[in-house]
Amino acid sequence: MFSWSCFLCCHLVYSKVADKDSVLHLFISVQIFPIIDQTVLSYEWISMLSTRFGHVFPRFFLTGSLSLFAGLLGCNHFHGAAVNYSSLLLEDGPGLLYVGAREAIYKLDTTNISDTDISLSVTSSDQKRQCLSKGKNNQTECYNHVRFLDRYNDTHLYTCGTHAFRPRCAYIDVARFTFVRFEEGKEKCPYDPTKGYTGFIIDGEMYSASQYEFHNIPDIRRNFPFPNLRTDDSPTRWLLDFVGSAFLRESINSSIGDDDKLYFFFTERNTEPTAYSSQTKVARVARVCKGDIGGQRTLQRKWTSFLKARLVCAIPDYELHFNVLRSVFVVEGSNIHNSFFYGVFGLEWRNVKMSAVCQYSLRDVQTAFDGPYMELQDTKWREYTGKVPEPRPGSCITDQHRALLINSSRDLPDNVLNFARRHALMSRQIQPVGGRPVLLQRSADYTKIAVKQVVGLDGRVYDMLFIGTDEGWLHRAVKIRNRVHIIEELQLFKKKQPINNMVISQKQNSIYVSASTGVVQVPLSSCERYTSCYDCVFARDPLCGWDGRACAEIAAYTNRYSLVQDIQMGSRGCTNITSDGFVMHRTRAVMAGDDVLLQCEIRSNLATPHWTLNGQQLQGYGVDFGYRTGTDGLLIIGTQNQQSGHYRCYAVENGVWVPVRSYVVRVQPVPPPASHLSGSPTALPEKFQNYRHMEAMYISLVAVLGGLCLVLTLVLLYVSFCARNSPNRSSHFELKTISSHCNGRTEGRSRAMSRDGEFLQIVPVDIQTTPSKEPPPAPPLPLPPPLPASEYANGLSATLPSVLRKMNRNSYVLLSQTDTEMTSPLYHSFTEELNRILEKRKHTQLDIQPDESSV
Known part of the structure; x- marks a missing residue:
């Protein structure tokens, strides 16, 4: 432990680290958590991993007023009276965006969300008072947080909210945008607004996943229609946090008569054996069949098809595992079995900001669910090696089941259902595409991800990734082969806040991003920002191409042969790129x-x-x-x-030199001086030529200070004379001397007034009737303090500096002054003093190589 601490401390002090706090956080994590595989998790180590396995820095970033706040991006903002905008329901056809927030639901126009503000209040004052009486937090908990918002049918929406720790659901008439009926929601929505939650309505059936009540364990449910289903307690006792869900119609064109499936993504406590005790959490994907209606005797009103497997997002060479799943986005392929999804992961250590993005294939997920099971043996999970009953437990009803006269889950034998109940965990882990993350980001915690597929000019399909951070930033990126190139980083909100949700509109070519303070409509591309051919090509944006005059969206061109775009290399297509036309x-x-x-x-x-x-x-x-x-x-x-x-100056990017x-x-050359300081025709040495223009300033300064001293002396003598000759004075003034040598040492007070290097100070003394007792000194009169002999009024040294640092335009700045072997120029000839110093420093080499602070 001592060697690790010293290692990180050395990195903190000596290495060129941009963010020292990151190293300090890593140092703390070393002290608390065991290091994976005895590897020191240093900043440089993470930087090396990021550089090797994914792009770290966005090519371009916009912040503050330089970006959307000045309208540069063409973004639209919506800020209602509510806060915590978390639920988004996009209906691209009619051009509507429904937004669920705390205490309100908004109906916005997707063309420009800033133009519309139709709200629907969901406040319940009575329930809020009951929540406060139970000691809940008035700032967060005792409100109605909208957690679910989806289309119910052609005429109504369905929504659920926490309702001050007593969940309620309601139907909304779309045409009138009003509530038409309320109902109990404690089995459909969590009490706590901070609990992970996901859900959707498919074919009039509502599915949700969360921890619904205080004493309940998290599970997956079908809320309606009857019969309601839920997950059996045994495989879900370790569930922690749900982050997403998806529905895939795998029954379409299925050769085996397969069923549609629902996938749920979550993080749970790790119960499997592992070589590293620090891995306390794991990421999972669970699957249930849409046609599942529970068992006849065993698993009544419980899922008979619930299976779960581990999602691995790690760098195996360095044993760095990202076990906390934060967001998932599923991309459906032309063939449903070619679908895939991206997941955003984080480390278990909260004091280390680092995220990873991994891509998974649906075929790999299906392979894991068709593989071996895990079994709990003596409090430890091990791979099951025994006989598996037929038909296969946890599978959906297919033509093979129907051939056995098993037409629904209620026809399944009890031995199959009991086996599925005890073996819901699969042994085979789901590895990411390519075996490692497609992107590592060491400086941010990713919170949400959305994906759009774009066809480039080369005919290839590219995945554009939109990733939100915990500080309100949006990363626009593109996956190129097995890496992710971050095109730009956009600051969407003035205050740092996590991005809660994102939806992409194909019709409006926009992405809608919600956070605590509002919603932002951001264009999917910003081609007009790239002002030259090479800038457009280097961006590697699949939506943009150079038409010879400007960078524009390729979707606006029917004839695309004249457009220039190079996503694979980011360097080809521009001519005369090294000319001075844009320099x-x-x-x-x-x-x-x-x-x-x-x-x-x-x-x-x-x-x-x-x-x-x-x-x-x-x-x-x-x-x-x-x-x-x-x-x-x-x-x-x-x-x-x-x-x-x-x-x-050239900007070298992707091997191309751009002026x-x-x-x-x-x-x-410096002009030679006209004459020497002493009047002789001999010129000063070249290294002192820059001092000549300061001679007049020094002489003038000495003359002014000498005159001021003379005037001050006369004033003091006059005041003293008047005070001594006043017949009715009640007090007298005593003149005392104060030493003012350059070294600052004070000598005796009773020295003669005419002594060199001393000034006069007026001290009031009261007249005492008893001459034997010395009167105490009184505070001095409020006269201006005397100037020390070692310093002028403007702060310049009276003597020439012993070390001068060269600046631009032949100016100099004082760095230090001599304390010995020089007396004040108030009492010596400036010319003699300067000649003496120059003679002494004639062979002294000035600092001709100053550090960067002298610029």
């Missing part, structure tokens, strides 16, 4: 010996800057080479004549 030209004149900064702003986070001088690439950046590069540009240190020339800035730098 900004500047000319810079600089005095020899000065530092100059050539700025070069690169918009893409995936590009790196490269500089050339007169066509030759600059190599070996650093102080020793006279150059230094950074995020702002190129710093030329102590310019010399040979550094004049034509500088170009960004062009500078012509002219280094001008």
Whole structure:
């Protein structure tokens, strides 16, 4: 443990880490949790994993007023009177978006959600008072949070809410947008608004999954019509949090007469044997058959087809497992068996922000459910190796069952149902496509994901991923082969808040994103943001192409042969990409010996800057080479004549050099001085030529201060004389001296007034009638404090500095001053003092290579 701590501390201090807090969180996690496979979970280690197994940084990002707040993205916002917008129901045909929030349901126009605000209140004041009487939280719990909202039939919607810890459901008349009937909802909706929940209505049947009541364990239910079904207690006692569900019509064109299936995705406590004690949670997918109606004697009104298997999202080479499932999106293929889904996963350690996205095939899920079972033996789960009864337990009713006169689940034998009851867990784990995540993100916790398939100009189908974060950001990405390229990162909300839900509108070509404070309508693409051919191609956006003049959506073109797009490589198709047609030209004149900064702003986070001088690439950046590069540009240190020339800045991305800035730098020699300080015709050494313009300032400053001291002395003498000769004075003033040597040491108070380096201070003293007792000193009069001899009024040192740091435009800044061997220039000739210092420093080498702070 000590070695791990020291390792992380060394990384925290010495490595170039952008986010030190991340390393500190990792250090804490090392102290609390065992490290997987004795591997130190350091920031650099995670960075290496992210770089190797997926893109980390978005190519482009927009924040604050530079993005949607200024209308740059064409986004529309909706902020109603309610908060916590969590339920979204999109009906693309009529162009309506129903939004369920806390205490309200909104009906919005999908064309522009900002234009419509039709709300339906779901407040119940009586129930709220009862909730408060039970000691619940008035800020969160004692409200009606809408958790379920779906289409019931052609004329009505169906909704359920927590209703201040007493759930209720209601039917909504779509035409009038009013409630028409309320009913009990405690078996359909959770009490707690923070509990995981998922559900939908299919063919007039409602399915939901959650922890419904306080004392109940989470399970999956069919709420209506009769008979209601639920999961048996034995396989669900470890369920924790449901995150999503899907319905797939696998009966269509099925060669075996298969049934439709429902899939539920959740996280639960780990009960399986594992080599790492830190893995306390696992991600699961469960399946039930739509035609399941329960058993006749065994598993009455219980699912007979419930099976579950583990979803693995890990990097096996490093034993890094993402066990917490946060969101799922299912993509149906042209053939239902070719469907797949994406899952967003997180680590179990809350103090480490890192997410992963894994892709799974439905065929792999079916293979797992057709594989071996797990069995609980002596409190441990092991693979079952015994005989499996026929027909296969947990399977849907197919033509094979019907041949055995088993037409429904109630016809299944008891031995089959008992086996299914004890063996709901499958042994085979579901591995992601490619065996590892398609994306790792170390700087954010992903909360939601939505996917849209797009056909590119090359004829390939690309998956566009829209991923929401816990801070209100949206990542727009595209899956290319086995990796994910993040096109851009958008800040959707001014305040940091998790994204709750997302739905994609094919008709409006938009995605609707909800969070605590509102809903945002975001275009699926922002092609107009890319202002050049290479910018459009580098984005690798399947929705965008370059038409020769602008980057536009390819869907708007019937003839697409003239469009340029390169999603696979992101580098081909543009001509004259290295010309100076889009380059900004500047000319810079600089005095020899000065530092100059050539700025070069690169918009893409995936590009790196490269500089050339007169066509030759600059190599070996650093102080020793006279150059230094950074995020702002190129710093030329102590310019010399040979550094004049034509500088170009290139943004290198995907192997293509794109010119960004062009500078012509002219280094001008420093003009020789007219005469020496002492009046001799001999010129000063070259390294002191920059000091000459300060001579007049020093002489003027000394003269002004000398005059001020003279005036102050006369005023003090006059006041003292008047005070001593006043016949009716009740107190007198005593003049005392205060030492003001450059070293700041104070000498005796009774020294003579004419002594060098001392000032006068007026101290009031009361007259005492008893001469034997010395009167105590009184506070001084409110006169301006005297200036120390070692410092002028403007803060400059009276003596020349012993160390000067060179700045731009021949100006200097004081770094330190000499304490010994120099006296104040108030009492010595400035010319003599300067000659003495210059003679002393004649052979001293100035710092010609200052650090970056001198710029």
